[in-house]
Amino acid sequence: MSSVLTLIAQRVALGIVLLFFVSLLIFLGTLALPGDVAQTILGQSATPESLANLRASLGLDQPPLTRYLNWLAGIFQGDLGNALTNGRPIAESIGKRLGNTMFLAFWTAVIAVPLSILLGLLSVRYRNRWPDKLISSVTLTSISVPEFLLAYVMIFVFGVKLGWFPTISLPNDSMSLGQKLYSISLPILVLVMVILAHMMRMTRAAILNVMESAYIETAELKGIKQFTIIASHAMPNALSPIINVVMLNLAYLVVGVVVVEVVFTYPGLGSYLVDHVAKRDLPVVQAVGIIFAAIYIGLNILADVLSILTNPRLRHPK
Amino acid sequence: MSHIVDIRDLRIEATVRPPGEKSKQITIVDGVSYQIESGKVLGLIGESGAGKSTIGLAAMAYGRGSVEITGGEVLVKGTNILEGGVAALHELRGQTITYVAQSAAAAFNPAKQLMTQVTEAALAHGLMSKAEAEARAVSLFKQLGLPNPETIGSRYPHQVSGGQLQRVMTAMALCPKPELIIFDEPTTALDVTTQIDVLAAIKRAIRDTGVAAIYITHDLAVVAQISDDIMVLRHGKTVEYGTTDAIINHPKEDYTTALVNVRSIEHAEAEPTPEFLLQAQNITARYQGAEFDVLRDVSVEVARGQTLAIVGESGSGKSTLARVITGLLPAAQGALSFDGRTLSRDLAGRSREDLRELQMIYQMADVAMNPRQTVGTIIGRPLAFYFGLKGEEKRRRVQELLDLIEMGSGFMDRYPAELSGGQKQRVCIARALAADPKLIICDEVTSALDPLVAHGILKLLLKLQAEKGLAYLFITHDLAAVTAIADSIAVMYQGKLQRYGPKSQVLSPPFDDYTDLLLSSVPQMRLGWLEDVIETRKMESAGN
Numbered sequence: 001m002s003s004v005l006t007l008i009a010q011r012v013a014l015g016i017v018l019l020f021f022v023s024l025l026i027f028l029g030t031l032a033l034p035g036d037v038a039q040t041i042l043g044q045s046a047t048p049e050s051l052a053n054l055r056a057s058l059g060l061d062q063p064p065l066t067r068y069l070n071w072l073a074g075i076f077q078g079d080l081g082n083a084l085t086n087g088r089p090i091a092e093s094i095g096k097r098l099g100n101t102m103f104l105a106f107w108t109a110v111i112a113v114p115l116s117i118l119l120g121l122l123s124v125r126y127r128n129r130w131p132d133k134l135i136s137s138v139t140l141t142s143i144s145v146p147e148f149l150l151a152y153v154m155i156f157v158f159g160v161k162l163g164w165f166p167t168i169s170l171p172n173d174s175m176s177l178g179q180k181l182y183s184i185s186l187p188i189l190v191l192v193m194v195i196l197a198h199m200m201r202m203t204r205a206a207i208l209n210v211m212e213s214a215y216i217e218t219a220e221l222k223g224i225k226q227f228t229i230i231a232s233h234a235m236p237n238a239l240s241p242i243i244n245v246v247m248l249n250l251a252y253l254v255v256g257v258v259v260v261e262v263v264f265t266y267p268g269l270g271s272y273l274v275d276h277v278a279k280r281d282l283p284v285v286q287a288v289g290i291i292f293a294a295i296y297i298g299l300n301i302l303a304d305v306l307s308i309l310t311n312p313r314l315r316h317p318k
Numbered sequence: 319m320s321h322i323v324d325i326r327d328l329r330i331e332a333t334v335r336p337p338g339e340k341s342k343q344i345t346i347v348d349g350v351s352y353q354i355e356s357g358k359v360l361g362l363i364g365e366s367g368a369g370k371s372t373i374g375l376a377a378m379a380y381g382r383g384s385v386e387i388t389g390g391e392v393l394v395k396g397t398n399i400l401e402g403g404v405a406a407l408h409e410l411r412g413q414t415i416t417y418v419a420q421s422a423a424a425a426f427n428p429a430k431q432l433m434t435q436v437t438e439a440a441l442a443h444g445l446m447s448k449a450e451a452e453a454r455a456v457s458l459f460k461q462l463g464l465p466n467p468e469t470i471g472s473r474y475p476h477q478v479s480g481g482q483l484q485r486v487m488t489a490m491a492l493c494p495k496p497e498l499i500i501f502d503e504p505t506t507a508l509d510v511t512t513q514i515d516v517l518a519a520i521k522r523a524i525r526d527t528g529v530a531a532i533y534i535t536h537d538l539a540v541v542a543q544i545s546d547d548i549m550v551l552r553h554g555k556t557v558e559y560g561t562t563d564a565i566i567n568h569p570k571e572d573y574t575t576a577l578v579n580v581r582s583i584e585h586a587e588a589e590p591t592p593e594f595l596l597q598a599q600n601i602t603a604r605y606q607g608a609e610f611d612v613l614r615d616v617s618v619e620v621a622r623g624q625t626l627a628i629v630g631e632s633g634s635g636k637s638t639l640a641r642v643i644t645g646l647l648p649a650a651q652g653a654l655s656f657d658g659r660t661l662s663r664d665l666a667g668r669s670r671e672d673l674r675e676l677q678m679i680y681q682m683a684d685v686a687m688n689p690r691q692t693v694g695t696i697i698g699r700p701l702a703f704y705f706g707l708k709g710e711e712k713r714r715r716v717q718e719l720l721d722l723i724e725m726g727s728g729f730m731d732r733y734p735a736e737l738s739g740g741q742k743q744r745v746c747i748a749r750a751l752a753a754d755p756k757l758i759i760c761d762e763v764t765s766a767l768d769p770l771v772a773h774g775i776l777k778l779l780l781k782l783q784a785e786k787g788l789a790y791l792f793i794t795h796d797l798a799a800v801t802a803i804a805d806s807i808a809v810m811y812q813g814k815l816q817r818y819g820p821k822s823q824v825l826s827p828p829f830d831d832y833t834d835l836l837l838s839s840v841p842q843m844r845l846g847w848l849e850d851v852i853e854t855r856k857m858e859s860a861g862n
Binding site: 213214215217218219220221222223224225228233236237310312313316 | 375380382413416473474
């Protein structure tokens with residue numbers, strides 16, 4: 001077991017190092033942008049004196065390294081700085097937005113992950129026959145359509161024509177869980193369609209790869225039913241690539257759903273980021289950037305760790 | 319007497335798709351019939367490609383890949399299972415008939431505990447409760463002589479040795495109380511000393527449970543120990559079918575006779591000479607990152623123009639010794655001398671002459687050749703590298719080498735994929751000869767070959783030795799090959815030299831316990847050999 005713990009510790013340490021690099025990149029990136037926050041705030045009315053004053057009050061007259069370290073120290077204390085646009089602490093606004101994004105991501109994943117794996121298993125069971133072809137063509141079509149288009153089509157069909165679901169997703173705290181879910185049903189549907197194909201295809205490919213193994217023949221010669229063989233003999237040996245793709249898609253659900261959030265005016269982290277990019281509110285952009293990076297890296301570490309744990313040779317050494 | 323399986327006029331076809339051509343049907347089994355009575359064992363024997371696995375699996379109406387049964391009848395307890403539909407086949411497989419595969423290491427699911435897999439068929443068919451199945455599995459583990467029968471089921475496949483895994487597989491086949499078990503080369507992948515224990519365990523299990531069996535192998539001596547009847551197969555057709563006694567003691571067909579007599583090359587030992595070509599002194603070696611020495615204080619000599627055979631089980635360090643001599647694994651301690659000069663321990667420190675005079679042939683001829691080069695290119699490479707031959711001159715020399723290995727002129731432009739296993743190994747020999755070496759290290763060169771083909775390779779090696787005065791370092795676990803080719807023998811055990819000397823001396827008593835075990839484990843073409851040897855053995859094999 002100790003070798004597994006070592007491996008996991010290595011992965012986590014690597015992730016932390018990576019996160020430091022990303023924070024540096026984000027900081028340098030915003031530094032490289034033309035103009036600075038003080039100029040942005042003052043805009044047309046900037047005079048050299050007012051600029052210098054504002055820079056001093058924002059701490060922008062410090063050398064970059066000091067500012068980076070200050071920023072980093074702030075992050076460790078949960079202080080992401082204040083937004084320029086309204087002067088409120090960023091951490092406060094982000095907390096709520098992040099919760100909304102997580103809510104949407106969680107329920108999408110609850111539906112999409114088991115569904116895509118089940119569809120993958122069915123594709124293998126009926127490989128190269130019509131159910132396999134149907135599953136592949138439907139999921140591949142839905143991934144090929146741009147998500148904003150998919151979202152508008154869904155709004156048009158299910159929201160406007162049929163009137164089944166709300167076209168704007170604005171859940172609030174006074175709603176029950178059911179009402180909240182109902183309010184975000186269309187974004188969930190769109191996101192499920194967007195991430196389904198990727199996970200389904202990987203499940204199919206990974207399991208088909210394993211189906212050539214001698215132990216699958218052993219199971220067949222035991223008279224075990226095809227679907228049982230696929231699900232209980234092939235799947236445990238194909239988990240590693242599947243887990244990786246699932247985690248990539250979960251990461252997408254958090255950091256990549258900007259377009260869908262905007263279309264449905266959903267108050268998530270993505271639309272918050274887009275708003276503040278437009279307003280050139282750099283501290284917010286930096287803060288959201290580092291959160292996205294942390295989530296992305298965290299999920300990938302989780303994928304690595306789970307992959308390690310699926311290997312019986314590592315779990316049960318000789 | 320009722321037949322459990324009665325196969326009549328079986329015809330099996332496969333679809334092949336040669337690159338660039340249309341797919342076509344080829345017949346791989348034609349007109350084969352056999353019957354098995356309850357409690358009897360039928361041996362299916364033949365070279366690779368004879369269709370013996372295919373014929374065995376036909377009893378379960380199972381075809382690998384594109385293999386399909388296209389003719390004949392497969393009657394299991396009087397019902398033709400080819401007409402019964404898929405549901406009936408699911409009922410039959412794993413219940414009436416079970417299967418033991420060649421490589422247990424590959425045939426067990428690496429992600430599941432052994433117990434789950436052993437009891438799976440019995441549970442899936444609803445034959446017993448989980449507790450009953452597990453109790454039966456434990457009693458089978460005991461019966462098959464597995465260590466810790468109570469707890470071994472909770473282990474994963476990679477946690478037990480190859481010989482043990484093969485016995486667990488036998489327990490898995492026995493667990494649902496089948497009426498017939500198909501054993502598909504169950505001991506071929508095992509060491510000779512381990513094979514005999516597994517063989518004895520299988521034989522005992524068959525006798526105690528009264529189950530009928532089909533035993534598939536390419537080793538007639540093995541099948542002779544276990545079968546009541548034997549069917550000899552070649553190219554998908556029956557050569558001879560009869561009782562074990564009739565096949566072994568009174569074969570009628572030439573092919574059967576050749577199989578029975580395959581082990582009898584006589585090679586008189588050369589006079590011991592003090593003139594050594596290669597001397598390895600006090601070699602100690604370990605692999606990078608390993609915590610123990612693979613070789614410990616090993617000293618051997620190869621005389622000019624003679625053969626030193628190195629024998630031992632897998633893990634005994636015999637291939638490591640070859641790596642040390644070639645310089646691929648620099649020895650930690652010890653000295654090497656070759657033809658009167660000191661050899662650098664490290665490959666990088668050796669001259670081109672050193673490299674040329676010391677050539678190597680490998681076990682898997684398949685992977686030792688570039689599949690995208692023709693035979694002419696493969697053999698021509700050392701000619702260009704060491705002697706700078708080009709064009710017509712090189713081509714002529716390649717042809718001479720091809721003649722030397724008894725292959726005609728038609729092979730120069732063929733690719734390795736177009737050659738048989740024996741031909742591939744011959745090409746590898748020719749490539750080694752092209753460098754005009756003084757010593758060839760042969761690492762298990764006959765182990766992957768069928769007995770008759772291996773026989774041909776050994777004869778070729780002996781002929782080349784007589785003509786060219788070559789010395790061989792012949793590494794093998796096959797003691798029959800050793801008696802056929804060696805002048806002196808080194809027995810290795812757990813990285814140390816166990817016994818070393820001229821052949822006649824090493825192979826005569828008194829033996830140390832390990833050499834005794836090794837020698838007595840070689841299957842002999844004689845009925846009742848297995849019983850005799852199990853009775854008289856002094857120690858158990860390490861792989862047990």
